[in-house]
Amino acid sequence: MRYHKISDETIRRLPVYLRDLLTLSEQGRSSISSNDLASLLGVNPWQIRKDFSYFGDFGTRGVGYDVENLIRQIKKILRLSGVNKVALVGVGNLGMAVMAYPGFKRYGFEIVAAFDSAAGKVGKQIGDVRIEDVVALNTLQRRNIHVAAIAVPRDAAQETADALVDAGIKGILNFSPCYITVPKKVKVITIDIAMDLARLPYYLPGN
Amino acid sequence: MRYHKISDETIRRLPVYLRDLLTLSEQGRSSISSNDLASLLGVNPWQIRKDFSYFGDFGTRGVGYDVENLIRQIKKILRLSGVNKVALVGVGNLGMAVMAYPGFKRYGFEIVAAFDSAAGKVGKQIGDVRIEDVVALNTLQRRNIHVAAIAVPRDAAQETADALVDAGIKGILNFSPCYITVPKKVKVITIDIAMDLARLPYYLPGN
DNA sequence: CTATGTGAATTTATTCACAGCA
DNA sequence: TGCTGTGAATAAATTCACATAG
Known part of the structure; x- marks a missing residue:
């Protein structure tokens, strides 16, 4: 991972990712691939991977993303961690x-x-x-x-x-x-x- | 004016232009320049001119845009003319x-x-x-x-x-x-x- | 002389393709 | 082998600069 200025478009999408990740978490899902998340959200898998790559290596190759970790990271970036x-x-x-x-x-x-x-x-x-x-x-x-x-x-x-x-x-x-x-x-x-x-x-x- | 596919971003801005033009019309204003409209809306004048140029020559050089005509044209493009x-x-x-x-x-x-x-x-x-x-x-x-x-x-x-x-x-x-x-x-x-x-x-x- | 209209330049965002890691 | 992470390619949008019309 390298430093990039996060674009406003990416920031606009993060809450949408978070929304569905929270739902997945409530449903007990612990891990998800960019492909599955993409079809859930109605966007492209590479868009998701690109967005995530701007601020960290969250995924595990061959497996996917850990739902709870992703939620934590997105909340941190958006500063939604507290009340x-x-x-x-x-x-x-x-x-x-x-x-x-x-x-x-x-x-x-x-x-x-x-x-x-x-x-x-x-x-x-x-x-x-x-x-x-x-x-x-x-x-x-x-x-x-x-x-x-x-x-x-x-x-x-x-x-x-x-x-x-x-x-x-x-x-x-x-x-x-x-x-x-x-x-x-x-x-x-x-x-x-x-x-x-x-x-x-x-x-x-x-x- | 030449044919261009109108971008989604332009379509997203048109209702905002329309909103403030309707207000201007209610206030009895008959004409406005891209500069004045821009500062009213919080956007750039050239953005407005570019957007308008995608679908017609609405303005009069040296004068500006006719408010009523602009309202009519934007409504027509957005198909907001009727109920x-x-x-x-x-x-x-x-x-x-x-x-x-x-x-x-x-x-x-x-x-x-x-x-x-x-x-x-x-x-x-x-x-x-x-x-x-x-x-x-x-x-x-x-x-x-x-x-x-x-x-x-x-x-x-x-x-x-x-x-x-x-x-x-x-x-x-x-x-x-x-x-x-x-x-x-x-x-x-x-x-x-x-x-x-x-x-x-x-x-x-x-x- | 003013303000539009628009090609060209620049910047930004998306998409692709594949290297690299588990 | 499967899926991520990312440079490179492409596409799109914004900004500029100025010719042009009133």
Whole structure:
């Protein structure tokens, strides 16, 4: 193994590998070849081997990859080993779904705080989390929360992002349908499910 | 303009361009340069010009692009011009959020049917849509619905996809956290928000 | 003089083919 | 022999630079 800068495309694929490896682990599978993993994931075996080769010799030739070891290594690279505390801003329909989404826990994420600006929502209890007023965002730093999800209406997204940056947030998952500007040191990943649906008709047979 | 195969990357960006162009249009803006659009979107101007050049000469040199015309052209390429009827399978937390998501209407999508397997949910009315039993999926073809969203638990995703393919569905937006196998003529786009969150810690400053 | 449109150059990512290890 | 790991080949996407049109 030699040093390589890991490409963003590889980083994008790692969570997908991890997802199915966790499932395999739950099913008691201890080892898997790149071929089998590839057909499970719907990708090419050499893509998987290439991706893995960027950061280590994980496999055993003639055998395959050890599932548990691979999980450990991928988690380490993605920095998913511990628990990642996440704050949510905006507890509307989407925010509620985000809070209820069972997939996060699997990767060590826990939504430990929720904020909204509507007086009617503040104080309400959702599971273990009590909705706080957005003015309390500045408590995030001292509470050791470095990642936040934005699920507010478009017009409030930029000001929410600004407040989060002021509160020391280092990574933002943006569900609002717009581009937000942040300092370079802050990483933003925007998810707009309408954007994905919008490219589906292009691929449909002619009509 | 010459013929080029439009790359998937370009197709992925078109809905993002469209999103902000629609906002500009609502704000009454009639024309915009690639530079201004680029800074609005957080991308490079030449990327925008290159993308647009793949399918037409939309701009006016020295002036910029006509917003309304650009919207019309992008919609035409993405086949978003009319109304796209969408069926939803799985009306849990995520399914409810999908139904309530205001972003779809903007691109001409309308969720006109919803299905669930839980007896307690079947028959319930959500807005204009009455939840139907999944056994009624086979009515989709005659109802002229060609696109469906899957928001069922992982273990039910593949069988749901199979049923949708049998029902003549041509495009699937898969919210379930797994790969699903379908015939080549059917297009699947998988959205797993946990996958996006999972690569965020990688980009955070070292800890 | 401004801003588009596009070949050419560069960079990045994917695919291949096979050497090398268990 | 089976499957990984990886240089080399190929393909694809991005960036540049500038000719061209309004």
